[in-house]
Amino acid sequence: MQIANTAKLNSGCISRNVGAAITDKRFHIKSIGWNDVAKGHTPCNLRNIEDLIGEEIKNENHYSDFEKGLNDKKSIYKYKNKNPSNFKGALKDYFSESYKKNKKDLNGKNCSFCFKTIHNHYEGEANQVHTRSLHAEENAMLQITKLGGLGVEGGILFTTASPCELCSKKAFQLGIRTIYFIDPYPGISNDQILKGGDENSRPVMIPFSGAIGSVYQKLYDNFLSYKDEVSMTLELKSKNKIGIQFIGILESLKNQNKDIRNLLELKNKFSDQDVIDLLIKSINSN
Numbered sequence: 001m002q003i004a005n006t007a008k009l010n011s012g013c014i015s016r017n018v019g020a021a022i023t024d025k026r027f028h029i030k031s032i033g034w035n036d037v038a039k040g041h042t043p044c045n046l047r048n049i050e051d052l053i054g055e056e057i058k059n060e061n062h063y064s065d066f067e068k069g070l071n072d073k074k075s076i077y078k079y080k081n082k083n084p085s086n087f088k089g090a091l092k093d094y095f096s097e098s099y100k101k102n103k104k105d106l107n108g109k110n111c112s113f114c115f116k117t118i119h120n121h122y123e124g125e126a127n128q129v130h131t132r133s134l135h136a137e138e139n140a141m142l143q144i145t146k147l148g149g150l151g152v153e154g155g156i157l158f159t160t161a162s163p164c165e166l167c168s169k170k171a172f173q174l175g176i177r178t179i180y181f182i183d184p185y186p187g188i189s190n191d192q193i194l195k196g197g198d199e200n201s202r203p204v205m206i207p208f209s210g211a212i213g214s215v216y217q218k219l220y221d222n223f224l225s226y227k228d229e230v231s232m233t234l235e236l237k238s239k240n241k242i243g244i245q246f247i248g249i250l251e252s253l254k255n256q257n258k259d260i261r262n263l264l265e266l267k268n269k270f271s272d273q274d275v276i277d278l279l280i281k282s283i284n285s286n
């Protein structure tokens with residue numbers, strides 16, 4: 001899950017960042033994904049409403065024809081209301097006034113917009129399908145297909161947000177048997193998809209428990225190599241064993257601790273107590 005959690009930092013979605021990792025049943029990693037736009041599309045965090053709400057459209061290739069209000073003449077799609085009649089108009093209507101008034105409060109931050117939120121707002125819907133990104137789980141599944149990996153039947157999906165209905169169906173179809181998740185994502189995917197069908201093939205949803213993110217890092221990061229830590233802990237207690245064997249450790253710590261640096265530079269000989277005091281001080285200050 002820590003790998004899925006790290007993968008989510010790649011996401012350019014401005015609504016939610018999600019990471020996923022798929023393993024086989026023995027926890028060998030098969031693929032990693034995060035929510036991201038289709039290759040070649042520009043992530044939302046790099047786009048700016050200013051490109052679209054002015055008279056002239058800027059940075060054209062970062063926006064779809066639909067967003068630019070240039071719907072294909074043959075398209076049967078229409079916004080329900082006359083005003084705004086297209087997405088460009090909707091974006092202006094949604095943002096223009098508040099943007100003009102409060103732009104300075106962004107302190108130079110890019111004014112990105114969420115297509116899904118605005119489109120749904122004018123449609124009067126709450127449709128998750130309008131997200132520009134592929135979902136993290138979906139991207140992890142597609143990575144296996146794209147790069148020709150082995151099957152994941154019986155495998156495990158780790159995802160930082162529980163899967164939506166579409167990704168749940170795909171997980172089911174791939175034969176994934178266990179889904180670990182952190183945040184519950186709203187919707188009926190669990191009741192509608194994962195608890196449907198053949199009981200013997202249903203993936204089981206398990207809320208993740210354990211250290212994650214910076215807590216994981218704090219818990220597992222070594223201060224010293226474990227070998228040195230054990231020998232130091234055991235041998236510091238027995239007199240006259242210190243001397244030379246700990247000079248190596250002190251050397252490796254000297255850049256982190258100025259007391260150790262001073263001691264190594266000023267003294268040729270250290271008493272056992274010097275070494276013990278410094279190491280304890282150094283461990284405590286870490």
Ligand SMILES: Nc1ccn([C@H]2C[C@H](O)[C@@H](COP(=O)(O)O)O2)c(=O)n1
Binds near residue numbers: 015035128134135136
């Ligand atoms: N299980 C999930 C749930 C959501 N998302 C992604 C898709 C969108 O990029 C964003 C949507 O978040 P929200 O519905 O909160 O706007 O999160 C995802 O990758 N996996």
